[in-house]
Amino acid sequence: MSSAVVETALADEALAVLRELTGRPDAVFREGQDAAVSALVERQQRALVVQRTGWGKSAVYFVSTALLRRRGRGPTLLVSPLLALMRDQVAAAARAGIKAVEISSANATEWDDVAARLAADDVDVLLVSPERLTNPRFRDEQLPDLVERCGLLVVDEAHCVSDWGHDFRPDYRRIRELLGRLPAGTPVLATTATANERVVADVAEQLGTGGVEVTTVRGPLARDSLRLGVLRLPTDRARLGWLAAHLGDLPGSGIVYALTVAAAEETAALLRDAGYDVRAYTGRLDDADRKEAEEALRENRVKALVATSALGMGFDKPDLGFVVHLGAPSSPVSYYQQVGRAGRAVEHADVLLLPGPEDLAIWQWFATSSMPREDHAAAVLGAMSDGKAWSVARLETVADVRRSRLELLLKVLSVDGAVERVQGGWRATGVPWVYDADRYARVTRTREAEQRSMIAYARPVEEAECRMAFLQTALDDPTAAPCGRCDVCAGPWYATDVPADAAEAATARLDRPGVELPPRAQWPTGADRLGVQVKGKISPDEQVLPGRAVARLTDLGWGQRLRTLLGDDGVGGVATLAEELEAPPLEEDPDAAFDVARRQEHPVAPDDAQAHRGPLQRGHDAPPSDELVQACARVLKAWDWADRPVAVVSVPSRRRPALVRGVAEALSRMGRLPYLGELELQHGGPTGGPGGNSAFRLAGVWQRITVGEQLRERLAGADGPVLLVDDLADSRWTMTVAGRELRRAGAPGVLPFVLALSA
Known part of the structure; x- marks a missing residue:
């Protein structure tokens, strides 16, 4: 035949x-x-x-x-x-x-x-x-x-x-x-x-x-059903106010994407306050809750899921009516993938991007977090040279790297044949491994080009080209041509006003300070191998109580203000970036905005020990503003503690002594509580850089923060918990060790209070 x-x-x-x-x-x-x-x-x-x-x-x-x-x-x-x-x-x-x-x-x-x-x-x-x-x-x-x-x-x-x-x-x-x-x-x-x-x-x-x-x-990648637009608003309050006022104008049910978990959860809460049936969808949900949320959207039982990229590839709802992004993904290709969820079985679907000035810094964090470091790989392979199986927890004591990055590194080494996963953990194979610096450099340059391209996509209508054709070109689609539907081709199809009541509601939500600071309950595995002779559960008589922070650095509202205040310790120094450009970064030339973002030294908040190191590099140390003190007071007023604090103590800071001491003294005056003073630094104070794991962070503060004799005498008469004040918490080991020292010196309890949590 x-x-x-x-x-x-x-x-x-x-x-x-x-x-x-x-x-x-x-x-x-x-x-x-x-x-x-x-x-x-x-x-x-x-x-x-x-x-x-x-x-x-x-x-x-x-x-x-x-x-x-x-x-x-x-x-x-x-x-x-x-x-x-x-x-x-x-x-x-x-x-x-x-x-x-x-x-x-x-x-x-x-x-x-x-x-x-x-x-x-x-x-x-x-x-x-x-x-x-x-x-x-x-x-x-x-x-x-x-x-x-x-x-x-x-x-x-x-x-x-x-x-x-x-x-x-x-x-x-x-x-x-x-x-x-x-x-x-x-x-x-x-x-x-x-x-x-x-x-x-x-x-x-x-x-x-x-x-x-x-x-x-x-085949061609154009989607005839999609109507693309970019709405540029100056602040997070304006963006959330617009969404709260106009979400109901969007067709059917859809997805609102946010760049961080905190932003997704906060946006969902604000939209619920505005009367919309929405749910947050993030990587923190367990599988059953994810499945139920997906079904609620698929069956149109909710107006929207407010989601991170956890709701991405493969979600199948052919009649999805809209996709809105609060903050831009880092590349046009990624953006096309997410907006492609909409309009598959309906004639028209609306796609709208609301970029923010913090987008660049968040992109930089994700870009750097995906690349393994050569020194970390050398430490891991050196430890595994004994031929035995190593658990991830044990490997954390030989490489100062967070667990998520350590697991990524092990995957890279495994794919390259240098290690293999076995019962009990990971084991070296004996296959030689060389860090491919050239490849990682090429990938980094590609990521940078993608980020520049995304900035160009988000240009104002009068400066942009057809949105759909732009995405097609980014995907090398030879059929790219003006779509005739987007805001560039046909004019803005979306409302641009932010009603006063919606703006006020967004401001009220974003100005609401206060998040929980959970205490550490367990010493990190393997701390003894770093010279810290503790293990298992932290003794109840040495443990701190649940604490509070004004905000997470990844939050909208107060999170962004605290990033401004804390400079390099904030997420990518976003406020500094805006200052250097003298305008919201996305208003400027893509290359200029991108290059300034690249100069930010730490794209995410370092460990809280880092807050006590070195000279101030950005911004300046100063007493707290009245607005910040009032926000702290609101957090304390809403704190449902079992026993009210009877005194205030502060953690010594080498970077922001005026800020930390100023907050502690202001709270002592407002609460009519005695300010007992600062703890003391020993052996040069806390050590360690940003981004490390629990074992190394604990070792970096162990026996380096102590209670001086004068403070010990003042604690002797305390008949209730003391409020322990610091500026930033990430790993929480600074607060854990400082609180342990206070408990051992006679404090009946310790209530940690910080301005910001890193995440």
């Missing part, structure tokens, strides 16, 4: 399967779908499909799976990056008559049943996360058989494979190793909606491991 006849027969069968799976007798393939199916089923090729969200990439792998299963092939292995995406794909498969199951942290109790079904060949599609490929049990017990039997490998959101992509995940690099283990002739499909030419080339190269040919199917 000729190849033409075979392809015709396959096309007819594929179309019949599509109609069977969709339940629509008139269903037809979109341009490119049938070509991808043919490449996978008939020619057993490897295909990369780059198409806009809603094009139907899942139809390609579901139809291909059905056809391959009819031909006696094994189950499809689908690597998917997010739990929400897995849930959507399992549900879509069920509707299509495909037996799909997942193995993830969300269904651990079902793993044995899934294994039994796989063994019985009762699974058409198995969904796993890329991280699952590193799990020792899965890797050793199930993966070898799956690789041998796999009828089709699908890599969803394939841009995650490339470290040039906006959402690179180190574990996705393992897919290249997996490709090399597949039996010859196993078809592979990689899909994404967000990849420019550089990322496409990188992904295609990895798919072609072993010299295998890769077919790329790429």
